[in-house]
Amino acid sequence: MTRSFDTLDVFRALLAQAPAADQSARKEAEARNGQLTKPPGALGRLEDLAIWYASWRGDARPAIAAPQVVIFAGNHGVTAQGVSAFPAEVTVQMVMNFQHGGAAINQLSKAFGAKMDVVALDLDRPTADFTTAPALSEAELLDALNAGWNSVDPASDLLVTGEMGIGNTTSAAAIALALFGGDAGDWTGRGTGVDDAGLANKTRVVREGEALHAQAITDGLDALRCLGGRELAGMAGAIARARSLGIPVILDGFICCAAAACLEKTVPGALDHCVAGHVSAEAAHPRLLAALDKTPLLSLGLRLGEGSGAALAIGVLKGAVACHSGMATFAEAGVSDG
């Protein structure tokens, strides 16, 4: 694969140089919002969402015409520790299901008019078990970040990143512990549905893994390398590329947010072009969203991953932008503005 960046320092520099939102588009969108035929604030959070979207698109009256959903898949060596309710083979089996159109995310992408791409990352080469070694080498991390970076369609106008990877809630919990502190128990949840004994074992694995690598972790990219997985790195690379292209992002569940947190902890503000699509039923997702200072759009008790909650939130964002760009102003409609 041709890489777009060959070292982690170049990736860090790309993150640091990423463009900011367009303040003049924001101001123009705020002014337009104030003239639309509704009582001030009556569209609630939809108003902020539309203005946020306009500012990142550099267009005070934008449209959402080409959303892209990218699902990354990876396998995790830590599954040898018995941390998931499902066997690791499910990852490759679900990739085939995505490719044949049979998964929830296929239906949700279709329902919300998004094109969907699947990026399977070296499924025959699981990461190392992070309780004994760093999950990824630097070269492996770079390859996965590059795969994510190159997966984003520059012609799209909205990105959803999702994932599939048996064992990856363990990885995400260890990353969150490394980045935000606290106890392993604060960040460890049931994932696909482990029982109480499974949860205790998983919490031990998260604690041991984080302790083993704590000294080596100085920023989010170290956490991604030591405790992460290829699909998490793929999501991080895609989120970073979207920023460089001025494409807003809807974040999905616990694993997606852990991957995104690695960017934020590397360059503060790196997630300003992202909105949290939903809060999942994974126990620590609310805590992780709070740490990222993100308020989720939806709360539907989902714990599927694969971009499902974020895809549903495409509908909310499309609604917000349609109202903002399509509604009449008081002057246009001849409605008294009070």
Ligand SMILES: O=C(O)c1ccc[n+]([C@@H]2O[C@H](COP(=O)([O-])O)[C@@H](O)[C@H]2O)c1
């Ligand atoms: O998105 C979430 O918050 C979420 C919560 C629980 C489970 N998942 C999905 O379930 C898989 C990981 O669960 P586990 O138990 O194998 O760590 C992975 O494929 C995720 O997409 C996803």
Ligand SMILES: Cc1cc2nc[nH]c2cc1C
């Ligand atoms: C069946 C199945 C589907 C999934 N989709 C995302 N994560 C998943 C985990 C399992 C186990």
